[in-house]
Amino acid sequence: MTSLPAARPFFGWRVVAATFLLAVFGWGVGFYGPPVYLHAVVARTGWPVTLVSTAVTVHFLFGALVVANLPRLHRAFGVPRVTVLGAALLAAGVAGWAVAAEPWQLFAAALASGGGWVALGAAAVNAIVAPWFVRNRPAALGMAYNGASVGGILFSPLWVALIGGLGFPAASVAVGLAMTLVVGLLSALVFAKTPESLGQQPDGDRPGKVDARPTPRHAEPLAGGGPWRDRRFITLAAAMALGLFAQIGLLAHLFSLLVPALGEGGAGLTMAAATLAAIAGRSLVGWLMPVSADRRLVACASLGVQVLGSLILAVAAMTVDGGAGLLAGILLFGLGIGNATSLPPLIAQAEFRADDAARVVPLIVAIGQAAYAFAPAAFGLLRAGPGAEPQAGLPLFLAAALVQAAAIAAFLWGRRSRRPAVGDNI
Template sequence: MPQAAMTAAPPFFGWRVVWAAFTVAVFGWGVGFYGPPVFLPAIQAARGWPVALISAAVTCHFLLGAVIVANLAALHGRFGIVAVTRAAALASAFGILGWALAAEPWQLFAATLLSGFGWAATGGAAINAMVSPWFARRRSAALSTAYNGASLGGILFSPLWVALIAVLGFVGAAALAGGAMVLALWWLSGRYLAPTPASLGQYADGEAAGGTAPAGAAALPGRALWRDRRFLTLAAATSLGLFAQIGLIAHLISLLIPAMGAQGAGFAAALATVCAIAGRTGLGWLLPAEADRRRALAAIFALQVCGSLVLLAAGGVSVPLLLIGVVLFGLGLGNATSLPPLIAQQDFAAADTARAVALVTACSQAAYAFAPAAFGLLRTIAEPWLFLAAAAIQAAAAAVVLGRRAAA
């Protein structure tokens, strides 16, 4: 029998990369995204600093992360995805330890330099950079699976942070969680993120040929991307959509407590997260490769408009309507991060996709950093304004994402 027939082809490595990226997302969101809202009351209780001051540090954390995200593709190109991911794990660990040890406000803001970098290099753009080289036709399913690590990070880490801080104190909790993140991501990066399809003799999707850029997509070097209508509409729509999502979610539990009680509000928040996973997974696996992904994102925004209006109609008292609103809004939560990279794949040349995704992520992160404060201001005027604002902003996002196509 010929030697070639006796040698079995190695299994497709791409799905192992997906699960490694999933784990990175669990830690990245669990520490860098869901951590700061828990850190805020812990720091306030320990130091007695004004909430406004600590909130400003949280905003600084996300804004600094946005600056790093905008340059993430260049960092990956220069240092490699393994080195950048390992550096991010170290930065996150030392950054959150700095939050816990800060004795003066300036030390807290200095710590955000590290934590912001760690969040940026383990967030949405980083996950896309890890997974995308391995998938073209099936990228939607692969990214939706990897991004579900973000939702799991919220489910696991939000209560875990509270429990660890209660038992070990903030410093002990930061040291334990940060150490676990470093150990896990250091090994995963070297084992699963170092190989490339070419180094293993494989192709995208595990098939005989890799995916290609959409027909007619031309490269946009330098600043040409910033003048492209497709990029501008995608960045604006994503920024608007996530601004509305983060702004409403930041206040949702406290808005639900009067009607549902603290335990019921916590259940509703968990329900929103479960719906986010279900919505992202369902769309990721069922969306055809040739489908217009901008229309899919517009439909997601429209679904959240309906959710916001149902929450408004509940009047803060109707529990069934509140739950329906949470479900409708929650179904769109995950897709606001997983669909933009897929739209970029469809709209841009392969050489521009990673940079476009990083810049879109940076723009949206810079926008949503201010969302909790902006929605808090609306809440001081009248609570119904939060739901009206969320619905109006999501409707605008849907309109913007459809106003896309300039000739390439």
């Protein structure tokens, strides 16, 4: 009797593990790195904070333009090639930040780093993981995206240690080479494979299995057939944009604001603690939010915690020894960091029909990205405004609280009188 060959283990979870590592580098170098680069460039060159903050804005804004075309690049050149090219471009850009001798060189480096990091960012993670999963896609993407938070935890203090020990140029080359090598190996060994090339089905299902997932009930359609006439969309987009604007604007300057009180090592560890708080906040909402909850109110509660954190930071900035207050404020502020990006899409899924939600979610994400790209420069102006000391954080903390309060108002303004039925859009 001839035995059948053993089925090959499902490769999708290896893809998730590899994409987790990709996200560690992508966010650790391309998202959490710029606040540290800002401080290092200002310390090395003596250039105004507003100038270097504008370069951070260019980094994020150009990245938003590139990510809008990332699916087209993936189709033209393939996911593995684009991912490796993104890693190499990001590495070259960060090295440019480290050695720029003229402002135009800094802005050229910002274009390279901003264009490169999005090939390792959220859209790339989704493009790599999605073909392997249908039924288990939310869980798989959640595990992969956790690499973004781990990247913040690891790289915020790591950049400080490497720059302090090796200098910014040598540190940028070391990290860039390691990142490019790792991403190259992942692309060749993992990302180049597809379910079709391995003869596997999404979720590891047997060929021919029918997906029996129930069709969820959905909420009301867009008013007037378009998003720009619908108050729910307008308020949701505004709330997400305002929340991210306050968040990214403050985070871009937070490291350099903490250094005078905590030192570079303490500031790096505190930034990592903020990221740990973000993981905790996102996990608590995921575990505790009831199916029937008004998700706008949950978002308001998350923002309310951040407002409290911003106000505690403002009080700590006015005291001589405000280390404990700074830590408490940052932990409270950090609890909402993850929810600022994860809750608005969940709100859209609860408030719009499936086909409308598919239009709404990319739009609100794009608007949010465009808004926060300008936040580092805008908050940089507050640091250099009339009467403001170079390291004074009080204006920034108060501005963050006010913008977050405006985001709460936008969420509340868009609430409907009728709550969605239990089971809708889950």
